[in-house]
Amino acid sequence: MKPGDEVIVQSFTFCASSHPITYLGAKPVFVDSEKDSWNMDVDLMEEAIKDRIAKTGRKPKAIVPVALYGMPYDIDRIMEVANRYDIPVVEDAAEGFGSRWKGQVLGTFGDYGVLSFNGNKMVTTSGGGALICPDAEAWQKIMWLATQAREAYPYYQHEAIGFNYRMSNICAGIGRGQMTIVNDHIDHHKHVFELYKELLKEVPGIEVHGNPDERYDSNFWLNTITIDPSVRVKGQENAYKTIVQGAVGGAAGVVHATDSAHTDCEPNANVEAMRVYLDQKGIEARPLWKPMHKQPVYKDAPAYVNGVSEQLFKVGMCLPSGPCVSDDDVKYIVDCIKKAIE
Ligand SMILES: Cc1ncc(COP(=O)(O)O)c(C=O)c1O
Known part of the structure; x- marks a missing residue:
């Protein structure tokens, strides 16, 4: 190169x-x-x-x-x-x-x-x-x-x-x-996926992202949902009213402060409200990765787009999925998601 x-x-x-x-x-x-x-x-x-x-x-x-x-x-x-x-x-x-x-x-x-x-x-x-x-x-x-x-x-x-x-x-x-526990971890992530899918299946407007067909066999490293824009989430009128104080993921305690709560491409207000609601219940949920072609640092890079990733970024959310997430945790998380919906 x-x-x-x-x-x-x-x-x-x-x-x-x-x-x-x-x-x-x-x-x-x-x-x-x-x-x-x-x-x-x-x-x-x-x-x-x-x-x-x-x-x-x-x-x-x-x-x-x-x-x-x-x-x-x-x-x-x-x-x-x-x-x-x-x-x-x-x-x-x-x-x-x-x-x-x-x-x-x-x-x-x-x-x-x-x-x-x-x-x-x-x-x-x-x-x-x-x-x-x-x-x-x-x-x-x-x-x-x-x-x-x-x-x-x-x-x-x-x-x-x-x-x-x-x-x-x-x-x-x-x-x-x-390496001795890798298969246990993979099985666990898949089990957590099945649980989210089962427990969220009757919640209107919430969709758990699964394997598109039998050729795909995801490890479900992170389980993700999409939230339809029609879903009203408690507090969504206040979404993005406060400026985030810390970088996402801790980033070793480093804060690169900003003076705005908005960018030109961000998750919908109901998704942000869901994140905040879950955070208040002790649950860390995150937006999906923001597409690279929407990142200011790559504004001059050539991009071939169809709107899919931008659209998913606006409606998507990652849910806790790791090896310490128990069945009871998933039930609690799903319960909180349901309670967050108005
Ligand atoms: C899609 C993707 N590529 C590459 C990496 C880089 O991995 P590492 O953190 O080990 O540098 C990560 C995660 O951190 C990732 O999510």
Whole structure:
């Protein structure tokens, strides 16, 4: 990858999918999502490839689909298009560890697959992740780059710019321990999904996002719902009246203060009111990821959009789903959701 190169990346994602492209001086080209999986719209992806070739005279260097909240992408169609144009695929399966497409785990279809072992993921090493490589030769090259690209001399000789991106052996040890409970965690997340689905099925205007069909087998890393704009939530007339004091997710206690409660693209008032209501009941719920093509920092990046991710961002919400969420917790959360509705 060189400065000026372009990489196609799903817009509906956390910034960690696109920022590494930017770190390398390359340009992300954002592609919107399809309605069912919420992941890369493959028709739009092909349109983006054709248009970038027409506009720049060069093919995008890679394609990065994202397993949003663990949901698989239609990797058959992605690979068909990618192979036709001979563009490598790097699967961002950071949230999709253990999710399967037609029975095969994500991260093993593309040229490379990325997993995250961050503290909030399916299993954790406290921080860090894994890169799934296609063969020993690729692995050699990756590990060489990850160890500051040291040449074989008795002294440090550098003929390429490398990185210091390895996991420490302490973290790797934690990860090996975590491997013994990974299947329990995945089963638990799926169980929590089934419970949310069952308990929310008769609540009008609330929809739990599930596998679109039997090819998809999400790990349900985060369970998500959508709230129809017609649903009236207690306190929604006061949504966005107060400015948030802390960054989302704690961000190590750092606050980057802002003087406005609004942006030009935000969740609907009833979704924000639901978040606030649940927060007051001791439940942490969050909006969906704000699409990257709507982020000010990427305002100049090319984007191929169909309105799906923006629309979902306005109506969607993530619910607690982790290994400590018990059946009683899910019942309490659903009870609070029902009570929040007027
Ligand atoms: C979609 C996605 N990609 C990449 C990452 C990056 O993972 P990490 O936090 O391990 O850097 C995350 C999560 O943090 C993510 O949600």
